[in-house]
Amino acid sequence: KAGVTQTPRYLIKTRGQQVTLSCSPISGHRSVSWYQQTPGQGLQFLFEYFSETQRNKGNFPGRFSGRQFSNSRSEMNVSTLELGDSALYLCASSLAASGANVLTFGAGSRLTVL
Amino acid sequence: AQKVTQAQTEISVVEKEDVTLDCVYETRDTTYYLFWYKQPPSGELVFLIRRNSFDEQNEISGRYSWNFQKSTSSFNFTITASQVVDSAVYFCALSEADRGAQKLVFGQGTRLTINP
Numbered sequence: 001k002a003g004v005t006q007t008p009r010y011l012i013k014t015r016g017q018q019v020t021l022s023c024s025p026i027s028g029h030r031s032v033s034w035y036q037q038t039p040g041q042g043l044q045f046l047f048e049y050f051s052e053t054q055r056n057k058g059n060f061p062g063r064f065s066g067r068q069f070s071n072s073r074s075e076m077n078v079s080t081l082e083l084g085d086s087a088l089y090l091c092a093s094s095l096a097a098s099g100a101n102v103l104t105f106g107a108g109s110r111l112t113v114l
Numbered sequence: 115a116q117k118v119t120q121a122q123t124e125i126s127v128v129e130k131e132d133v134t135l136d137c138v139y140e141t142r143d144t145t146y147y148l149f150w151y152k153q154p155p156s157g158e159l160v161f162l163i164r165r166n167s168f169d170e171q172n173e174i175s176g177r178y179s180w181n182f183q184k185s186t187s188s189f190n191f192t193i194t195a196s197q198v199v200d201s202a203v204y205f206c207a208l209s210e211a212d213r214g215a216q217k218l219v220f221g222q223g224t225r226l227t228i229n230p
Contacts, residue, residue, distance in 0.1 A: 003158075004158075031216055033216060033217070033218075035218075035220075042220060042221075042222045042223060043205065043218075043220035043223075044220075045217045045218065045219070048216050048217060055216070056216065056217050058217070088157060090157075090158075090159065092159075094216065098216060099146070099147055099209040099210045099216055099217075100147055100164075100166065100209070101216060102149070102161050102164055103159075103161070103216070103218065104161065105151075105158045105159040105160075106158060107156060107157045107158040108157045108158065110157075
C-alpha cells in the first residue's frame, strides 16, 4: 500500500515568487492536512481538506492557500514568498476528518527561499 | 487554547539505557486525543501511539511504554533498553474530539540521541 507522496521533495525559490506543492494521500483516505515545520516555530497546522472542502485553517496569512481535488489529491500554494517561508511542508492523510484519526505523514517538501 | 509542552529539548544517552520523554498538555476539552510521533532524519512523521482522554490504561509495546495521567495532564513515553535506531525527534501531539475537522497541536519535540 503506497504511503503519502509529496512532490517535489526539495525546491529553491527566490523572494516574491510563488510555489505549489503537491500531495497524494493514501488510497481511500479522504482527509488531507498540511503542516509547516520550522526550527523556530516547530510544527504548525496550516489547513485541512475533506471532500474538496477546507474544514479547518491555521493562523497563516492569506498567501498560503490550498485545494483538494475530487481524487483527494491536494495542493498548497504560497504566493509572494518571504524568507521566513523556508520550511519543511508536511502533508498528512487520514480516512476521515476526525480528531480521533491517526494521520499518516509524507516525507515532506523542503522549501528554501533565497 | 490547546497547548503541548515538551520541556526536554535534547536528550543524549548511551545505548541500552532507559529514557523517558515528558509531555504535558493543556486543553479545555473533556474529550481529546493524545499522540506520539517519531521523526527520523528522513523527515516523515511516524505514528507511535494514540490515547483518548477516557482511556488512562498505560500501555507497553515491546521496548516502548506510555504513561497517561489525566490528573497531571501528562502523557510520557519511555524507551527501555534504548538502541541507536531509536535516535530521532519525538513529538507529542493533542487533538480535539470529533468536531468535523482534524487538527493536531504539536509540542516542540525532543531530540533523542542514542550513542553506541
